[in-house]
Amino acid sequence: GMGGVGKTTLAQLVFEDERIRTHFGNERVWICVSDPFDQIKIAQAIVESITKSSTDLSQLQLLLEKIKSTLSGKRFLLVMDDVWTEQSAKWEPLKNSLKDGLPGSRILVTSRSERVARMMGSVYLHQLDLISDSEAWLLLSRIAFSGRREEDCEELKDIGQEIAQKCKG
Incomplete structure (x- = not known):
C-alpha cells in the first residue's frame, strides 16, 4: 500500500503481540530495509539481532553463513520493513540463508509495491488501503x-x- 497507510504500524503490532512473542521467543528479528537494498547491511543487522551482539563480519558470504548456522533448527520471525528493490538477485542469497529454519518460521515484508512482495515469494498478501x-x-x-x-x-x-x-x- 501507499506511504502512510499503516504498514509498519501493523507489522509492529504483529511483532510485539504476546502470542507472537510466545510462539517465536527470542528469534524475532526486525530489519528496516529502505532503499537501496544493501545486502551486507541487511545481513549484518540480522546477525546482530539474532546473536544480540555486534559483528565485525563484512563479507556477504560469511554473514549469510552466520545467519544460516544461527537460525538452523530454530523457528524464527523476520520482519523486513520498507522493502523497495524488485531485483530478485539481491534477495535470493539472503532467502537461501534462511531456509534451514524450522517449519513455521515466517518472513513478514512491508512494501509499497505488490511486485516486491511477489518477487520475495510472499504467500499471503495483505493490501492496506486508504480509509474513507x-x-x-x-x-x-x-x-x-x-x-x-x-x-x-x-x-x-x-x-x-x-x-x-x-x-x-
Missing part, C-alpha cells in the same frame, strides 16, 4: 474531541472534516 473520508473523520473526531463540550466540537467540525479528508486517515 467518513472513517477518517470518525477517527480524528474521537481523538481530537475526546472530553470536549459538544458546542466546541460543532465549531470545529467543518475544519476537522477538511483535515480528515486531506489526511486520508
